[in-house]
Amino acid sequence: MEKNTKNPPAATPEAGKTLSKPRIFFGIILLVLSLVMAGSFASYLMNWKADQSQAGTMLDRSVKSSNLFGKVGDWFGKIFIFDSIGVAAFIVAFLFFVVGMLILKKRYFKPWKTIGHSLFFICWLPIFFGAVTQGVGTLSGVYGYQIVDFLTSVIGLVGLWAVIAVSIGMYFILEFNMRPSAIKNRLNDINDKTVGKIKGMMPSSAEDFEADTELEELAGNGNEISNVTVTEDVPRAASTITEVPKGFPEVEVNNDLETITTPNRTSFEEMDEAASTTVTLTPSAPIPNLPASFQSEADSFEFKVEVAQEIDEPQDEADIKSADLVKQHGFYDHTLDLAKFQMPHINLLKDYGSEEISINKEELEENKNKIVGLLKNFNVGIAEIKATIGPTVTLYEIVPEAGIRVAAIKKLQDDIALNLSAMGIRIIAPMPGKGTIGIEVPRKNPTMVSMRSVLASHKFQNSDMDLPVVFGKTISNEIFMADLAKMPHLLMAGATGQGKSVGINAILTSLLYKKHPSELKFVMVDPKKVELTLYSKIERHYLAKLPDSDDAIITDTHKVINTLNSLCIEMDSRYELLKNAFCRTIKEYNGKFKERKLNPENGHRYLPYIVLVVDEFADLIMTAGKEVEHPIARLAQLARAVGIHLIVATQRPSVNVITGMIKANFPARAAFRVISSVDSRTILDATGADQLIGKGDMLYFNGNEILRLQCAFVDTPEVEKIVDYIGAQKGYASAFLLPEVPNEEGQSGSAAFDPNEKDALFEDAARIVVSTQQGSTSMLQRQLKLGYNRAGRIMDQLEAAGVVGGFNGAKAREVQITDLNSLEQFLQDLRR
Numbered sequence: 048m049e050k051n052t053k054n055p056p057a058a059t060p061e062a063g064k065t066l067s068k069p070r071i072f073f074g075i076i077l078l079v080l081s082l083v084m085a086g087s088f089a090s091y092l093m094n095w096k097a098d099q100s101q102a103g104t105m106l107d108r109s110v111k112s113s114n115l116f117g118k119v120g121d122w123f124g125k126i127f128i129f130d131s132i133g134v135a136a137f138i139v140a141f142l143f144f145v146v147g148m149l150i151l152k153k154r155y156f157k158p159w160k161t162i163g164h165s166l167f168f169i170c171w172l173p174i175f176f177g178a179v180t181q182g183v184g185t186l187s188g189v190y191g192y193q194i195v196d197f198l199t200s201v202i203g204l205v206g207l208w209a210v211i212a213v214s215i216g217m218y219f220i221l222e223f224n225m226r227p228s229a230i231k232n233r234l235n236d237i238n239d240k241t242v243g244k245i246k247g248m249m250p251s252s253a254e255d256f257e258a259d260t261e262l263e264e265l266a267g268n269g270n271e272i273s274n275v276t277v278t279e280d281v282p283r284a285a286s287t288i289t290e291v292p293k294g295f296p297e298v299e300v301n302n303d304l305e306t307i308t309t310p311n312r313t314s315f316e317e318m319d320e321a322a323s324t325t326v327t328l329t330p331s332a333p334i335p336n337l338p339a340s341f342q343s344e345a346d347s348f349e350f351k352v353e354v355a356q357e358i359d360e361p362q363d364e365a366d367i368k369s370a371d372l373v374k375q376h377g378f379y380d381h382t383l384d385l386a387k388f389q390m391p392h393i394n395l396l397k398d399y400g401s402e403e404i405s406i407n408k409e410e411l412e413e414n415k416n417k418i419v420g421l422l423k424n425f426n427v428g429i430a431e432i433k434a435t436i437g438p439t440v441t442l443y444e445i446v447p448e449a450g451i452r453v454a455a456i457k458k459l460q461d462d463i464a465l466n467l468s469a470m471g472i473r474i475i476a477p478m479p480g481k482g483t484i485g486i487e488v489p490r491k492n493p494t495m496v497s498m499r500s501v502l503a504s505h506k507f508q509n510s511d512m513d514l515p516v517v518f519g520k521t522i523s524n525e526i527f528m529a530d531l532a533k534m535p536h537l538l539m540a541g542a543t544g545q546g547k548s549v550g551i552n553a554i555l556t557s558l559l560y561k562k563h564p565s566e567l568k569f570v571m572v573d574p575k576k577v578e579l580t581l582y583s584k585i586e587r588h589y590l591a592k593l594p595d596s597d598d599a600i601i602t603d604t605h606k607v608i609n610t611l612n613s614l615c616i617e618m619d620s621r622y623e624l625l626k627n628a629f630c631r632t633i634k635e636y637n638g639k640f641k642e643r644k645l646n647p648e649n650g651h652r653y654l655p656y657i658v659l660v661v662d663e664f665a666d667l668i669m670t671a672g673k674e675v676e677h678p679i680a681r682l683a684q685l686a687r688a689v690g691i692h693l694i695v696a697t698q699r700p701s702v703n704v705i706t707g708m709i710k711a712n713f714p715a716r717a718a719f720r721v722i723s724s725v726d727s728r729t730i731l732d733a734t735g736a737d738q739l740i741g742k743g744d745m746l747y748f749n750g751n752e753i754l755r756l757q758c759a760f761v762d763t764p765e766v767e768k769i770v771d772y773i774g775a776q777k778g779y780a781s782a783f784l785l786p787e788v789p790n791e792e793g794q795s796g797s798a799a800f801d802p803n804e805k806d807a808l809f810e811d812a813a814r815i816v817v818s819t820q821q822g823s824t825s826m827l828q829r830q831l832k833l834g835y836n837r838a839g840r841i842m843d844q845l846e847a848a849g850v851v852g853g854f855n856g857a858k859a860r861e862v863q864i865t866d867l868n869s870l871e872q873f874l875q876d877l878r879r
């Protein structure tokens with residue numbers, strides 16, 4: 048029963064100490080007693096029928112006993128076996144032995160474990176044998192018989208066997224972790240090992256096979272190999288070479304040559320010892336090429352080689368449970384509610400024809416000559432000039448002659464623009480990482496970059512970004528994409544009519560082409576009331592809104608404040624979920640949720656990304672000021688990890704709209720043409736946006752460098768087609784509901800509490816809150832299995848009734864009633 052008996056651990060330091068005499072005495076008495084009992088029991092089992100009549104004749108010398116230990120043996124047998132527990136009596140003898148050993152400080156057994164196992168079998172075996180034999184006998188003893196008799200009368204024979212089977216089943220499950228999955232794993236292990244052994248015994252390669260064949264041939268010849276002895280100390284080796292084929296020379300492995308110790312892995316406790324295989328090699332044969340003086344030294348020490356083995360980390364309960372769930376149901380599929388949802392196809396977008404860059408040699412030559420001539424006039428010598436043609440602008444890169452100062456060329460910007468008689472000239476001196484000076488000159492006939500071409504591109508189709516946003520093309524005609532999840536928020540500015548709305552549509556379209564409705568929700572704020580209205584058609588697929596609002600597109604400033612506060616609550620509750628799941632990012636969290644490691648009963652849910660789009664931020668700031676600025680700044684500072692990202696656009700990029708606080712938290716910025724260089728500095732911290740040519744010509748700042756891009760063009764009818772296509776498909780029952788915002792300033796609304804309108808679960812919720820002393824909505828959600836909104840409403844009622852205190856930000860509300868008795872009294876008063 049105890050595995051450790053096979054491999055007794057090294058004696059403890061305690062064992063080495065001398066034991067007191069009474070201790071030795073008692074220890075030995077118990078050991079002897081256990082042996083006498085075991086002998087008596089064995090002997091009794093063989094002779095009990097003959098000796099049964101001798102009961103009560105202990106002192107009668109005329110009566111002889113055939114028990115090994117005479118009448119005492121008979122007495123032991125009768126008392127322990129016949130009158131009580133049958134063959135389980137051997138376990139009692141074993142327990143005496145264990146206790147004796149423990150007294151003698153021989154810790155071969157784990158006392159409590161051994162006693163636990165023993166007691167279980169002392170109870171179980173008599174019942175089992177009683178059920179098998181159905182009568183008094185030495186197997187079950189009277190105790191077993193009577194219990195079986197009693198149980199049969201109460202629960203019947205089937206019930207009795209059920210109890211026996213369930214109890215032994217539970218024993219194995221609890222004691223040896225024998226769940227079906229664990230058994231399967233073990234069987235797989237055994238299978239692997241067996242296959243491994245068989246493989247090991249078979250020639251693994253052609254070479255081995257040849258070697259084996261050679262050996263067989265030698266065996267056939269019956270000579271050569273000799274003088275190797277297999278000793279008993281090498282059990283594995285010996286066991287594999289037991290059957291020596293006939294005619295094969297005797298193979299002997301000398302124990303002096305090598306000792307291989309591979310501890311058997313028996314239990315988790317022994318795992319550490321089992322983790323390494325120790326091979327001790329003691330060379331006895333002389334080592335060739337070693338001087339004689341070293342030879343004896345080499346012989347005198349032991350050479351130990353330790354091979355570390357892989358330790359199979361034991362999985363914890365939760366891991367095993369989630370693995371079982373995944374086996375049964377597969378990974379959680381967040382798209383299942385809208386499993387048939389078809390992502391929009393590329394044909395919904397208009398084909399604007401070929402976007403091949405046409406090279407106008409005359410224009411190129413003309414511009415080149417103008418630049419070179421102008422610079423010459425200002426005494427700026429050029430060593431080299433090169434042109435790169437983009438969709439909207441051509442970049443002329445010049446390498447100035449040695450000794451020319453960069454600042455001198457930069458100063459000539461206006462002169463060059465005048466000379467080229469073109470708008471939108473931008474001089475980049477020096478070009479980052481290139482050692483040249485760049486002059487961007489708009490093309491006379493720019494090529495349009497269509498949304499269709501960029502979305503159809505290989506780059507976008509195969510992108511593995513979390514929130515891929517394709518802006519358009521760079522100056523060198525490459526498709527430019529960025530991950531909104533990494534930006535993590537985007538500030539957009541541009542004077543009216545310069546392509547900002549098209550830019551927002553391009554961003555939204557790229558997300559709609561990549562993300563399933565279950566993965567992404569938009570919160571749209573459109574104070575201008577016209578730009579984003581189009582998207583209301585996809586409300587039940589992609590939009591999020593406050594529970595009490597009719598329209599998902601928010602146009603009212605007051606509602607914007609509520610929505611932003613609601614997003615802050617959503618952010619806090621997501622942080623709480625991430626904290627409870629030990630995750631740092633939404634991606635990690637959703638990954639765990641998909642692997643079924645997070646229990647929805649504990650409030651866990653699949654978290655879609657939320658993208659807040661504000662078209663015309665200036666309007667909001669002007670009307671609501673700090674009330675808007677604060678939640679926006681808070682979200683911008685904290686929300687990235689929980690998958691909430693902001694896109695804030697404005698046509699008035701003045702410092703009182705894009706404040707320092709906002710700017711500091713929006714590292715990614717996109718600027719379309721702005722009116723003044725001051726505006727350009729406000730948005731980009733650099734001039735340049737005032738030099739753009741409009742029509743989607745933009746500068747993108749990613750925190751490090753400013754890139755000039757041509758924004759992809761998507762027209763309103765195209766967007767309409769996309770939203771119609773999505774909107775026509777089956778959607779969710781409603782838009783994604785954001786958490787309700789507690790009433791203003793979180794004041795207690797006891798005056799507003801109406802007992803007649805309280806929720807059916809109001810009292811239950813009050814009891815939960817008071818008994819746990821936790822005023823948390825998510826806890827109510829879990830305990831009462833409610834949606835967030837209903838739980839929130841109940842919490843508001845509890846607040847109104849005065850059971851809990853006001854809304855307390857991310858913390859739980861204070862509970863005003865301290866114990867259940869007072870609560871019951873309180874509830875009774877409310878009912879009157």
Ligand SMILES: Nc1ncnc2c1ncn2[C@@H]1O[C@H](COP(=O)(O)OP(=O)(O)OP(=O)(O)O)[C@@H](O)[C@H]1O
Nearest residue numbers: 542543544545546547548549698742743758759760
């Ligand atoms: N990427 C682009 N490619 C080609 N043309 C564009 C592009 N972006 C914008 N345009 C042109 O510029 C016009 C105005 O663009 P858009 O409506 O986006 O401006 P806006 O900055 O949003 O203006 P407002 O702030 O008044 O809404 C478009 O109708 C279109 O003709």
